[in-house]
Amino acid sequence: MSLPIRIPVIYQGVGSLEQLRNFKQKRILIVTDKTIHQMVGDKLSDYFQGREVKIFDEVEPDPKNTIMIKGGDVARKFKPELIIGIGGGSAMDTAKAIYFLYGQGSLKLYDMNVMIEYNLKEKSNLVLIPTTSGTGAEHTPGLVVTNTETGQKVSLASFDLIPSAVILDPALTLNMPKKLTVATGLDALTQAIESASGKMGNDFTKALNLYAIKILFKYLPVAAEEGASDISVRGKVHNAASIAGIAFGNSGLGIAHSFGHALGGVFHVPHGISVSVMLPYVIEFNKPECEDKYVEILECLNIIGVKDPSAKLSSMVKDLLKKLNTPLSIKELGISPKDWEQNFEKLVDWTKGDILTLINPRMPSEEQVRKIFQYAYEGKTIDF
Numbered sequence: 082m083s084l085p086i087r088i089p090v091i092y093q094g095v096g097s098l099e100q101l102r103n104f105k106q107k108r109i110l111i112v113t114d115k116t117i118h119q120m121v122g123d124k125l126s127d128y129f130q131g132r133e134v135k136i137f138d139e140v141e142p143d144p145k146n147t148i149m150i151k152g153g154d155v156a157r158k159f160k161p162e163l164i165i166g167i168g169g170g171s172a173m174d175t176a177k178a179i180y181f182l183y184g185q186g187s188l189k190l191y192d193m194n195v196m197i198e199y200n201l202k203e204k205s206n207l208v209l210i211p212t213t214s215g216t217g218a219e220h221t222p223g224l225v226v227t228n229t230e231t232g233q234k235v236s237l238a239s240f241d242l243i244p245s246a247v248i249l250d251p252a253l254t255l256n257m258p259k260k261l262t263v264a265t266g267l268d269a270l271t272q273a274i275e276s277a278s279g280k281m282g283n284d285f286t287k288a289l290n291l292y293a294i295k296i297l298f299k300y301l302p303v304a305a306e307e308g309a310s311d312i313s314v315r316g317k318v319h320n321a322a323s324i325a326g327i328a329f330g331n332s333g334l335g336i337a338h339s340f341g342h343a344l345g346g347v348f349h350v351p352h353g354i355s356v357s358v359m360l361p362y363v364i365e366f367n368k369p370e371c372e373d374k375y376v377e378i379l380e381c382l383n384i385i386g387v388k389d390p391s392a393k394l395s396s397m398v399k400d401l402l403k404k405l406n407t408p409l410s411i412k413e414l415g416i417s418p419k420d421w422e423q424n425f426e427k428l429v430d431w432t433k434g435d436i437l438t439l440i441n442p443r444m445p446s447e448e449q450v451r452k453i454f455q456y457a458y459e460g461k462t463i464d465f
């Protein structure tokens with residue numbers, strides 16, 4: 082039996098942020114970072130004139146449990162009927178954590194259990210508004226929290242975290258710098274390819290993934306260069322990233338993400354870069370289980386009848402990484418052999434322990450985790 086497919090109400094297109102005027106709740110908590118607060122704070126206050134609005138703008142990149150708990154305490158005092166998370170993945174993940182801490186009462190953040198229903202909607206509604214185009218966090222039941230004591234990034238999930246509504250207004254992404262456009266866009270592509278290659282997909286997630294992959298290959302390089310100020314190009318990438326988010330939120334990811342989480346946690350590499358640098362190696366490693374899926378992906382890119390679909394898809398991803406001027410190996414991330422060696426056991430441990438390793442199409446042994454890391458460090462094609 083497969084899981085039901087969950088999709089929030091989606092408002093999309095230029096100007097869709099205005100839809101917030103139609104939400105009638107009287108007490109509204111906005112969760113964001115200081116940059117987005119400056120950018121849209123006045124606009125949001127204008128939408129909610131005559132109602133009580135509180136802005137919690139302490140979101141930071143790689144959000145820590147302490148900030149999420151602080152936001153939960155703010156919500157418990159303020160008692161919002163509507164919680165809005167606006168920003169990148171960190172803001173949306175923090176909003177989800179606050180929504181959980183406020184909505185369910187006495188549990189701690191790390192008590193969150195994907196098997197339990199919390200009925201969070203009884204206390205408030207959640208609306209998520211991405212201002213980057215990539216994480217897909219607006220659609221997923223999960224969030225990533227960095228533990229302040231260990232530095233480890235941990236994934237938590239509850240289906241109650243899927244919001245009531247998502248707003249996709251590409252106007253919010255026009256000011257994204259190139260580096261952020263590339264990193265978040267590559268996260269979206271990695272997610273779409275991992276979801277399309279995974280064991281838990283279905284016809285619906287496949288349809289979403291294949292379209293997202295096609296659009297991202299075509300428009301991400303344009304959005305990173307000459308099309309950066311073209312709102313229709315931005316809209317294509319913004320929607321494709323969110324479409325991939327619906328897909329992987331309903332089907333899961335794989336080891337490009339578990340390896341990437343470990344790299345990000347240990348070396349503070351931006352998430353999209355840490356997962357995309359692993360993607361070609363993971364495509365090659367998953368070959369024995371994923372050939373059919375790779376053929377489908379290549380077909381949607383109008384590439385038919387190649388002898389080695391895994392090698393072709395991996396090389397297409399590498400070509401895209403080159404075009405976008407991002408690293409093709411872990412060494413190219415600027416990690417010295419000494420730092421690499423010193424942190425190697427931690428990287429292996431964290432990767433083995435990541436829940437996404439368990440749902441990868443090909444389960445790697447500990448020895449294979451070590452080898453994949455070494456090959457990816459050196460930039461060698463996987464041959465095992």
Ligand SMILES: [Fe+2]
Nearest residue numbers: 216268272356
């Ligand atoms: Fe991701």
